[in-house]
Amino acid sequence: MQNILAIGFDTRNIVCSASRAGYTVCSIDAFRDLDLQECAYASALLECRTSGELRQLDPGWIVAKMNGFGLDFDAIVPGSGMEMLDPSRFPCPVLASSPEAVKEASNKLHLAKRLEAMGMPHPRCYSSNEPEAIEYPVILKPATGGGGIFNRVANNRQEMLEVLEELSGPDQGLTENEIVIQQFLEGTPSSVSVLSTKDEALAVAVNEQLTGIPWLSRLPFAYCGNITPFITEYAEEMEKLAEELILELGLLGSCGVDFLVTEQGPVVLEVNPRFQGSLDTVEKAMGINLFEAHAGCFRGELPEKPKAKLFAARGVLYSDRELFIDRKLMEVILREKSADIPPQKTVIEPDWPLTSLFEFASTREEAIKSLEGGAERIKTFIAERITGEAESLSPAGEA
Structure with a gap:
């Protein structure tokens, strides 16, 4: 196996991991980041912005793009948003779990029922058709995907109805059946990265999740990155729960289980039946190539359990305004330990990811401090530029 197609909403981390492992990789994704293009043999733009658009993507369009790359592909690896590709529609194997297993694992309502049957701790789910049974506060979120940007908290029935109206409006377009x-619950967001064959599962890392970090995003539940490893007394328990759950769901390859570590212990939130956003930090901290390990799962092979060598941190910096990426802003981003670098002449929408920052250190505190410094330098440059532009347009500036 040599020639790989990675396809999904954002594939940079998959493409670069596969490239480091020696594969020839092509990509179809919605960003075509600068560093993705440097790692990929070739890439194409996926002009989709919602999970609904991704689900409706014509497999024939994908096959036509594959033919245009001029390679004979040995496998397709789906990323975020493309987990349910039908393998029967493509001329090569799809290295992913079956669409049926992915559908059940991805849907938070179905997962809650499975967790209940398995006796695993999880947040209670409510139906909007039984308002008298709801105990507040509650959190409303898309049944599948979302990255936390659509999550909303409601403290009473009126707030819940307002959130339902917002999420089902034209901007988000979710039906009531697509909202959980x-x-x-209060706690520390975290995750376990798992590798799985048909018969065995191996937890390779426990990760702290950064969500709604004010110096990275103004969205209260937005996914803002990871720190690997997450040092907690519950790490071993979380690994066992994650391994058991992934095997029970029949998932294959690299998967993730999201947890909330509460005062009472870990609670399972959701399952990601695909490569996760923690890929970079897991690889750096644990000294493992996750793409190679993922491919090995489909041969029935699992690696040795790795041990953490350092703390690896990723911070996803969101833009608080519409931004045009010109050469000067690009240079500022490139001065940092950055990835997911938008190409010049790209327009970044408000509350969309601008770039990812990284730090590798001997302590968590050192890594976080470095991330915050990098984010502050980029934001300061943007703010000073905006201020300068405003002054140049003022009457005094014109004079």
Whole structure:
């Protein structure tokens, strides 16, 4: 196996991991980041912005793009948003779990029922058809995907109805059946990265999740990155729960289980039946190539359990305004330990990811401090530029 197609909403981390492992990789994704293009043999733009658009993507269009790359592909690896590719529609194997297993694992309502049957701790789910049964506060979120940007908390029935109206409006376009109403719990967001064959599962890392970090995003539940490893007394318990759950769901390859570590212990939130956003930090901290390990799962092979060598941190910096990426802003981003670098002449929408920052250190505190410094330098440059532009347009500036 040599020639790989990675396809999904954002494939940079998959493409670069596969490239480091020695594969020839082509990509179809919605960003075509600068560093993706440097790692890929070739790439194409996926002009989709919602999970609904991704689900409706014509397989024939994908095959035509594959033919245009001029390679004979040995496998397709789906990323975010493309987990349910039908393998029967493509001329080469799809290295992913079956669409049926992915559908059940991805849907938070179906997962809650499975967790209940398995006796695993999880937030209670409510139906909007039984308002008298709901105990507030609750969190409302898309049943599948979302990255946290659509999550909303409601403290009473009126707030819940307002959130339902917002999420089902023209901007988000979710139906009531696509919205989960879930018990809201306090705790530390975290995840376990798992590799799985048909018969075995191996937890390779426990990760702290950065969500709604004010110096990275103004969205209260947006996914803002990871720190690997996450040092917690519950790490071993979380690994066992994650391995058991992934095997029970019949998932294959690289998968993730999201947890909330509460005062009472870990609670399972959701399952990601695909490569996760923690790929970079897991690889750096644990000294493993996750793409190679993922491919090995489909041969029935699991690696040795790795041990953490350092703390690896990723911070996803969101833009708080519409931004045009010109040469000067690009240079500022490139001065940092950055990835997911938008190409010049790209327009970044408000509350969309601008770039990812990285730090590798001997302590968590050192890594976080470095990330915050990098984010501040980029934001300061943007703010000073905006201020300068405003002054140049003022009457005094014109004079």
